[in-house]
Amino acid sequence: MRLENVAFRYRRRDPWVLKDVTLSLTPGGITEVTGRNGAGKSTLLRLIAGLRHPHRGTIEGRPRRVGYAPERFPVDQPFTVGSYLRHMAAIRRVPSRAIGPWAERLAFQHLLDVRLPELSKGSAQKVGLAQALLADPALLILDEPFAGLDATTRDALPALITELTTRGTTVVVSDHQRCIEALPDVTRLHVADATVTPLTPTSPNTRVLEVIVREDEIDTVETKLRADGYDVRRPDR
Numbered sequence: 661m662r663l664e665n666v667a668f669r670y671r672r673r674d675p676w677v678l679k680d681v682t683l684s685l686t687p688g689g690i691t692e693v694t695g696r697n698g699a700g701k702s703t704l705l706r707l708i709a710g711l712r713h714p715h716r717g718t719i720e721g722r723p724r725r726v727g728y729a730p731e732r733f734p735v736d737q738p739f740t741v742g743s744y745l746r747h748m749a750a751i752r753r754v755p756s757r758a759i760g761p762w763a764e765r766l767a768f769q770h771l772l773d774v775r776l777p778e779l780s781k782g783s784a785q786k787v788g789l790a791q792a793l794l795a796d797p798a799l800l801i802l803d804e805p806f807a808g809l810d811a812t813t814r815d816a817l818p819a820l821i822t823e824l825t826t827r828g829t830t831v832v833v834s835d836h837q838r839c840i841e842a843l844p845d846v847t848r849l850h851v852a853d854a855t856v857t858p859l860t861p862t863s864p865n866t867r868v869l870e871v872i873v874r875e876d877e878i879d880t881v882e883t884k885l886r887a888d889g890y891d892v893r894r895p896d897r
């Protein structure tokens with residue numbers, strides 16, 4: 661799948677959120693999208709998913725089966741978890757028996773009769789993930805999938821992502837918490853100043869800066885730097 665000179669803004673007189681974006685997604689690869697708050701990561705993901713259309717440029721080669729889990733699952737819907745997922749399965753022409761295994765794997769099978777507005781943030785996130793995974797997508801787009809998840813599910817998600825890519829699924833993730841950092845062969849794209857730049861330790865325009873911090877500050881400093889869009893590595897991880 662390829663984006664060629666893509667430009668997008670939400671309203672006609674608004675500044676461009678993205679401009680001249682050209683990139684290719686490796687089939688069966690994992691792409692992580694980084695950037696500071698408001699840089700345009702979710703917008704890029706929506707364009708890749710086909711939920712928004714570029715004002716300029718082209719997007720070609722999008723697979724037919726796309727799964728998209730938004731940053732915030734819209735809980736403001738008058739359904740139970742089970743009826744919502746059955747509805748999503750029907751729209752995607754997937755048998756509703758596909759729901760059970762995902763509910764079990766993401767540990768929310770006890771919530772199938774709970775109404776969406778009554779879900780906790782993390783449980784809603786899991787339902788959002790399940791609806792994205794239901795149709796066995798060839799392209800899976802996850803916008804901050806780790807936010808609010810319990811530790812067990814958070815730890816299980818990278819393995820799940822790897823499993824999908826080994827079956828050929830192309831995965832695009834925006835992940836402030838850097839939970840997929842440890843996975844091998846992750847392509848990194850950095851969104852800043854309305855452009856998207858591939859980020860690798862060997863990029864000619866990047867350098868490594870060592871920062872010495874007190875042990876009790878390490879998590880806070882790491883979170884701050886990541887929120888500012890920096891690529892942070894912890895040697896102890």
Ligand SMILES: Nc1ncnc2c1ncn2[C@@H]1O[C@H](COP(=O)(O)OP(=O)(O)OP(=O)(O)O)[C@@H](O)[C@H]1O
Pocket residue numbers: 670671677695696697698699700701702703704731
């Ligand atoms: N539906 C919308 N209508 C108008 N402007 C929007 C809309 N969604 C996002 N924007 C604007 O587009 C820009 C990029 O937003 P986007 O949500 O893509 O950033 P982000 O990098 O995902 O941010 P965060 O890390 O906070 O989730 C911001 O200036 C935001 O205010």
